[in-house]
Every structure is written in structure tokens, then in C-alpha cells.
Amino acid sequence: MDDLRELYQATILGHNKKPRNFRVIEDASHEADGHNPLCGDQLTLYAKVDGDGRVADVAFQGSGCAISKASASLMTDFVKGKTCEEIRGDFDRFHELVTSSPGVQAETEGLGKLAVFAGVREYPMRVKCATLAWHALRAALDGEGRAAKTE
């Protein structure tokens, strides 16, 4: 049960129940769909990038498991106000966090609240849930205009 508590921390359960930035941005400059065909998780990511190349607003809509929803919620809070370049670095660090070996000390520096996702390391089947929103955000910012898939 310890691993499970680590995975489903209060923060994650809270964001699952009441996700932040769970809305449509009507005048979004960037937008992408994220889809995990394995479990049916589906979300749309909206971002508004200002003249300085900063993400002034970011939000999401969709349905999914607690991990994917909480990840999208925490991510949108975390990246708001950052540049696309900074966000790319964040995704790399986040990806490293959730895919690193569970045996070693988790590298959470610079990830703030996102550190709660260290518990995903024990559950490799759930990595795709934790990274779905990030894949969608990257696809949106890259302006590919295509659906991001975790497969």
C-alpha cells in the first residue's frame, strides 16, 4: 500500500477531483489533442502565447484517469508564464522523473509541485498517463496541429 499512497498522494487526488485550468481558451494561439488509445484518455490542450514567446495562458479539457487529469492540472499551473524553450526543458526533467529507476533518489529539482509524480516510477504502465498532457502541450507549441499520441 505504500507505493500506492506514493502514487495517489493527496495532491494528485485533489487535482483529479478539482482540476485547475479545466476550460477552453476560445482565442488560443496553439491547440492540440492528446489521446492514449490504450485506456481511452483524451484531452485537448489550449495555449495562448504572447508576443514575447511566453505562455500567457494554458488550459485543458477532456476525460481521463486520475493520473492524467492531475498531471494536466498541475502542468498547466506550472508552465504558465514560461517560454516555450523553458517548457521543453521542464518536460525533459518531468519525463526523466517519471521514467527513472524506482530504486534511486528521485531528481525533483526545479520541478516544484510536480515532484508528487515520482510515485509513477513504481508503475511503468502509468507513465503514459502522466505524460499525456505534456505530449499534447509540446505538440501544441510545436504547432504541428496534429493529435499527440502516447503510443
Place this chain on the structure above:
Amino acid sequence: MSFDIGRVRSDFPILETQMRGKPLTYLDSAASAQKPSAVIDAMSDFYARHYANIHRGVYQLSADATASYEGTRTKVAHFIGAPDEREVVFVRNATEAINLVARTWGEKNVGPGDEIILTQMEHHANIVPWQMLAERRGATILVAEIDETGVLDLDHLKSLFGPRTRLLAFTHVSNALGTVNPVAELISFARDRGVTTLVDGAQAVPHQPVDVTALDTDFYVFSGHKVVGPSGAGVLHGKLPLLEAMPPFLGGGDMIESVSFESTSFAPVPQKFEAGTPDIASVIGLGAAVDYLGAIGMAEIARYEHELLDYATEGLKGVPGLRLIGTAKEKAAVLSFVLDDAHPHDIGTVLGDEGVAIRAGHHCAQPLMKRLGVPATARASLAFYNTHEDIDRLVAALVKTAKLFG
């Protein structure tokens, strides 16, 4: 022989193992069944002491291997009530069997403007091969609807039949819901209209006696790995005249009579459909599985599983916020459900931590999920080696899940 659950469980070594430090509660048999020692030993004995390629060797070892392989054909024919063992074609799994029929019978008998009838509750394996055929041949797919409880709308299905209907393909038992379809009635309806039938028996053969002669199906398919056999061996049953009239599937060795660069003549059925060296050991393992199930008796298995299903259905009522998806009166031992506050994927993870193995997702039946208005479900599927204690552990783990996410 009366059903002895203690003895049955001791036949399955994996049931003594643990998952994440908890006794394994395996409730994912609809995905794949666990294997009894009889099957594991038969395969290992074959590799250790009797292995050779089949059909071509003149030496004793090869003759013995051939006899074991062909002996399984006879066993399987007997197991499913086929009148002639030549009607049993070995393939890898039910999916390959359906693809074989689509590629051979389908290419020959389905043309532009023709219609194929499927149902909303099909597994992707009984949808995609027909879509591919329809695409190639310019045919149309018609889909019979189901009601809220997961039962086929027979009136709607029957209304789809017309002068261009060539095939009715449907599942015997729904993998996602457990619904048992009225096979004999549907087959007889199709037969009266000269329509060929294929029944996906992947979820039926593991749970109840199946007699293809009584059902009068043209094609009946199932996977060995779901009937406690190894992965890699599945069965296509087809009526002999149909199989004989079909062109071959894959070309190569073993499926020919004689080959020259000018022309090739094909072997008679079933060899015509079994090109190349097959998965010999898996077929022999399937033979051991069929022997094992036969000794217990499929009617006994069905009786035990139904009792377990009733117990589980009752038990799940005690989980707050749980809704069963698929509540047909005629049901096999499958319990698909959703929880108010927990996504199926989260349910699967929490249960897994309790040693309870279930499936979460769309169960390779996306059109069905869409019809039922859910993106996914959690599914506990039972087998005759499960116990009341397994169900109790499932229910306790679900109560815990509901509490965690509530």
C-alpha cells in the same frame, strides 16, 4: 467426476504465486487463461523427448510428433462436436482464423454491393478483417444494434438481411460484457436465407460446452490460450464443403500436393490452410488442454462458473458507486463495471496493488464502448479456477478504491 476446486487450483502453479506481495487473484481470464501443469508438462515433455518436425520425416521421432499433432486435431474435433477432424484447421488464434476466412472465403464470395452483417458488441478481431475485405471488394458492413443491458436487438439484426447479404459474423459470448448470444436461433435464421455464418467463439469455448454440429455454424473460431492452452495455437472450424471450395490462405511448404514453376496443386484440407512449420508444441499443448477440460467436463465448469458469477454480481452490489455494464440474463462469467469517482485505469492500478489482476480499458471493443457511452470499463473475468475468496478480495479492493477516490 464432481468438481473439486481445491484439486483444480493445485493444477495451476501460478495460482500459488504472489503479485506485489499479495496472493495472486487472477481475474483476467477473458484476456488469457492460466495454464495447468498438464499443459506445461506436455509441451516441455514434447520439447525434451519427442521433438521433430511433422509430416515429412520418415524416422520414428517425426512420425510420433506427427501423430501427437494430428491427434490433437481429432481431440479438438471431438471437443467441439465436429463430425470430421478435417474440419479443424490450426491457426495461431481466433484473430488469424477470422482473417483466414476473410482472405479466402471472403475474396471468393463477397463482391461489390454485397453486405456483411456484424453486431455492435464485436471484438475488433471480428470487425477489422471484414472492414478490410469490404474495402477491397466494395462491399458494405451493416451493424446490428444492442440494447442498454448489452443484449442484441434480434428484430433489428433480422431486419438487416436482404438479397445482398453474404455473411453474418457475430460473437458467441461478448468479451467485454459477457452477454451470451442466441447462436442457434441466429444461425437458423441466416441459413434459411442462404447466408453464410461465422461465430467468434473465443469467449464461449472456455466456459460452456460447444457443439458446432448442433449450432450448425459454417465457421466457428476460438483461441487455444483462452481455453487454458498455450498461446500460439488457435482453431478454425469450417464445414468441409466450404473449406474444400476455398482458395488457400498462405502459400508455402506443407500446403501443396506438387509444385512446379508452371503450376502447383494444393494439398487437401486442412493442410491446404497450414503452410509452413506450425507451432507444433503449442498445438500439442492445446491437445493437453482439451484433455484436461474434457476430464473435468465443460458442463461442470459452466455450472461452477455460474454460481461464482451470481456470487460476484451480488458482491459487487456492496461497492458504493459501482455500476455494472452488461446485465444480460444470459451471461458468461464476465463482470464489466465503472465506479462513480474512479477511472477504470486507476481501479486497475489500485486492485493490482492488492494482488487482484483485472483489465481496464476498451477491451478491443471501441464501437461497443461508444454505444454504451463509456470511454472504458474495468472488467473482472472469471474462470473455473477462481474461488469465492477471489471474489471477496475483489470486492474488498473495490471498496478500498471507492474510498480512496470518493
